[in-house]
Amino acid sequence: xxNSTSFFVVLGLxxxxxxxxxxxxxxxxxxxxxxxxxxxGQIYPALKSIxxxxxxxxxVEKTDGKPDRKVYLITEKGSAAFREWLKKPVDYHNPGGNxxxxxxxxxxxxxxxxxxxxxxxxxxxxxxxxxTYDDIHSSFGLSPQSSLPDHYSYLTxxxxxxxxxxxxxxxxxxxERIKELEGKQ
Amino acid sequence: xxNSTSFFVVLGLxxxxxxxxxxxxxxxxxxxxxxxxxxxGQIYPALKSIxxxxxxxxxVEKTDGKPDRKVYLITEKGSAAFREWLKKPVDYHNPGGNxxxxxxxxxxxxxxxxxxxxxxxxxxxxxxxxxTYDDIHSSFGLSPQSSLPDHYSYLTxxxxxxxxxxxxxxxxxxxERIKELEGKQ
DNA sequence: TACTACATGTAAACGGTTACATGATTGC
DNA sequence: GCAATCATGTAACCGTTTACATGTAGTA
Numbered sequence: 015x016x017n018s019t020s021f022f023v024v025l026g027l028x029x030x031x032x033x034x035x036x037x038x039x040x041x042x043x044x045x046x047x048x049x050x051x052x053x054x055g056q057i058y059p060a061l062k063s064i065x066x067x068x069x070x071x072x073x074v075e076k077t078d079g080k081p082d083r084k085v086y087l088i089t090e091k092g093s094a095a096f097r098e099w100l101k102k103p104v105d106y107h108n109p110g111g112n113x114x115x116x117x118x119x120x121x122x123x124x125x126x127x128x129x130x131x132x133x134x135x136x137x138x139x140x141x142x143x144x145x146t147y148d149d150i151h152s153s154f155g156l157s158p159q160s161s162l163p164d165h166y167s168y169l170t171x172x173x174x175x176x177x178x179x180x181x182x183x184x185x186x187x188x189x190e191r192i193k194e195l196e197g198k199q
Numbered sequence: 200x201x202n203s204t205s206f207f208v209v210l211g212l213x214x215x216x217x218x219x220x221x222x223x224x225x226x227x228x229x230x231x232x233x234x235x236x237x238x239x240g241q242i243y244p245a246l247k248s249i250x251x252x253x254x255x256x257x258x259v260e261k262t263d264g265k266p267d268r269k270v271y272l273i274t275e276k277g278s279a280a281f282r283e284w285l286k287k288p289v290d291y292h293n294p295g296g297n298x299x300x301x302x303x304x305x306x307x308x309x310x311x312x313x314x315x316x317x318x319x320x321x322x323x324x325x326x327x328x329x330x331t332y333d334d335i336h337s338s339f340g341l342s343p344q345s346s347l348p349d350h351y352s353y354l355t356x357x358x359x360x361x362x363x364x365x366x367x368x369x370x371x372x373x374x375e376r377i378k379e380l381e382g383k384q
Numbered sequence: 385t386a387c388t389a390c391a392t393g394t395a396a397a398c399g400g401t402t403a404c405a406t407g408a409t410t411g412c
Numbered sequence: 413g414c415a416a417t418c419a420t421g422t423a424a425c426c427g428t429t430t431a432c433a434t435g436t437a438g439t440a
Binding site for chain 2: 389393394395
Binding site for chain 2: 426427428429430431434435436437
């Protein structure tokens, strides 16, 4: 839990400013819902554990009728832990491969160099996997009489190849864009 | 368990021919390891449950020294259950989106029509999501003075867009290829 | 001597999802 | 009257990962 993606997403949103659990849920749904989902069963235990680790302090705001708003304020310790996570290269084995997008969403809370480093590391891994796909591809020698399994395996290979290429394309575009951005700041 | 991906992968490999748990592990590692991982903690419980549901029968082969090989032979009931799973459109929310590749790997155990249907359904979903990305993209109006968060959100949007395009490209190529294949059979 | 391949399995932990509980307010 | 929004949370379940246990045979 205190080491999982959901934990750090919650922590990262607190790092961007004081929020309640409900705020966190809404923000995730509206801003990163395309590639990341979260449930109450993750948010509220995460907040509890964030408090327990002194990564945030709590202030309760009274409301009329509705339950009290429990607003969390990140501590320096919490902020440091988040920034450490943010710098760590993404786990390239993670299903969906969207941990990178998540970290990039937190880009404004990191340095430009760190964001670029994140993408270049990701790029290297994708380039390597594209190489292996290319190697297999060139050794495939699909003849018209080759077996059915071959043809279907070829399709899955092509998927890996095409997707890896698309990833590389995005990496290059993204790095260029961030560098441009840096020049204007 | 008896409804999970790992369960049906194991069942599908048995559908392709009698195998032991160890065989299954080796085959997954060698043939689909690029996009699907499995552990003993999934294979052996799956086999137990496959036996329990009468989806397979068991024959034990004596070996010299090594533990007995427990070889599983799929039943008609098991085969029917597998084919039903194979036809079901993939869960497009699944992380990694590789359930399709998995099902395509089992293409030789399905009809050409079913394989094509699998891909066209997938294509429709990707086309729809590309449309939403395009809509957001055109409403983005990134001005040079726009805030940092905007620029980073733009990158995640572009990722979705580029990857969706790559998926469509692959779908078209794959469908064409399968249709060609059909002509020659 | 040590590692790899063969071959079976289990137990605990982990991360996440689903579904529920409670309850006021606002708008159709 | 009903749905949606605001706002908190919990409990059970599910699928997967990690790490372990056991043991032989062949190879470097």
